[in-house]
Amino acid sequence: MVRTPRLSPEALRLYLVTDRALAHGRDLEALVAQAVEGGVSCVQLREKAINTRDFLALATALQARLGPLGIPLFINDRVDIALACGAPGVHLGQSDLPVADARRLLGPEALIGWSVETPEDVARAQTLDVDYLGVSPVFATPTKTDTLPPWGLEGLASVRRQTRLPLVAIGGVNLGNAAEVLQAGADGLAVVSAICSAPEPRAAAQALRQCIDIHTRPKALNP
């Protein structure tokens, strides 16, 4: 299936995934705003423990902030929240709604990201109407403990060879390994604690963004 992409790889360059616990009590909306000032290019709102009413209120506030900036907001798991707040997309894991159901509910314009944890998931992704893959986890991480063994850089490179879909690397990604993750084939870096737990989220985002810009800059035509 050849179709016009709904999402450019540039929008995925620095992908912030929120984590309430890792924010250590700081206001999430303010934290996201600071991260965006620092250069975050898209945001995934992930909430596993708050009620639907509060989830929707935060999602609505973020969409009002990010929409005018052209920064895509992905709602983790909850298609109903995405529909209610008008977010452009969702991110689905292997325990969330099947992609086909989500696509049916969200419509043809919505952005759908999908986590791949095994080579079988990557093969299946070729048959699904998704907009990017989250390669998860690239490295071992204490943030999520319910994941399979990490892909590693070699695994990420093998995913890159298997699909033309944009790839976002997630799991233990930080300034120290950003360059090699991009070199292994990621279009974007998804970070959780590297921004959510940073003393200065804006500065943390800015440092990551600079590193990303250096390593994704188009090569000069003449050497």
Add this chain to the structure above:
Amino acid sequence: MVRTPRLSPEALRLYLVTDRALAHGRDLEALVAQAVEGGVSCVQLREKAINTRDFLALATALQARLGPLGIPLFINDRVDIALACGAPGVHLGQSDLPVADARRLLGPEALIGWSVETPEDVARAQTLDVDYLGVSPVFATPTKTDTLPPWGLEGLASVRRQTRLPLVAIGGVNLGNAAEVLQAGADGLAVVSAICSAPEPRAAAQALRQCIDIHTRPKALNP
């Protein structure tokens, strides 16, 4: 606003709310099937701790079972699950999606139930496009611990005087108080542990149903 009701009060007579913990490890689909054999007239699937994929699988199985029997399935809180499995309705609490958002996503034919915990909720319900009210909790109950003080029979009767919407009483309702709850104005009884924890869910439902039928039978025209 006068409109044709989407739901008859008869469909609400014996309203089973599932509770995985109270089922003590028994298969929920089988438990619901037994309760339906015993006379349950509608089912609310409430899951607060399983993942979306498993929630949808169970909801889909229940809808396949209940749909052909004309027994409405209400999905607690999760509008996306209701849409994905084709359930006719949702039940919303005060911490779930606002009714207006849910109605917009579900469409004009969907059934929406709404929990009222205060007189202010009852007044607000008059302005909302809902199909019944869950008067919650009627009695104190260990099943839900996040609720306001119970309405009591007097409170239930006062709700009855304030609205023409069908009323389902929930919270501590069992065979011992069923008659007086109906006499106070409930159209239906919602039970959780009275069926989910019963050694024989079918027999428990049957006993409740008999009691309900006696107390909701149309009065004879001649005394």
